[in-house]
Amino acid sequence: MVAPYLRRLKRVRVRTPGGRTVFHFRKPKTGKHVCAICGRPLHGVPHGRRPVEVRKLSKTERRPERIFGGVLCADCERKVIEIAFYVKIGEKDIHTVDIKLRPYVEVALKRMVVA
Numbered sequence: 001m002v003a004p005y006l007r008r009l010k011r012v013r014v015r016t017p018g019g020r021t022v023f024h025f026r027k028p029k030t031g032k033h034v035c036a037i038c039g040r041p042l043h044g045v046p047h048g049r050r051p052v053e054v055r056k057l058s059k060t061e062r063r064p065e066r067i068f069g070g071v072l073c074a075d076c077e078r079k080v081i082e083i084a085f086y087v088k089i090g091e092k093d094i095h096t097v098d099i100k101l102r103p104y105v106e107v108a109l110k111r112m113v114v115a
């Protein structure tokens with residue numbers, strides 16, 4: 001019997017160096033990563049690859065090297081940074097910010113350089 005944890009994996013027929021044909025079990029390919037706020041698919045992140053293939057990519061091939069890279073889409077990132085700016089200069093109160101955006105605004109505030 002196949003081990004229960006292998007049943008959900010994809011079975012692939014592989015020819016070994018000795019000429020035997022065996023079945024290997026592969027983890028399924030990953031789906032598209034989506035923005036944590038609006039749910040749109042993210043750019044610059046790997047999809048349609050197995051986890052083992054993603055691990056072999058370089059660090060910069062796995063997600064964009066900028067704040068909220070691989071977490072938020074460019075539009076939401078811009079929105080969050082703008083709100084963080086208005087909170088920083090005192091135009092807006094952090095408690096009036098949408099509860100969904102607030103954790104990201106707090107992270108952006110911590111990363112902001114005091115002018």
Ligand SMILES: [Zn+2]
Pocket residue numbers: 035036037038039040072073074075076077
């Ligand atoms: Zn978004």
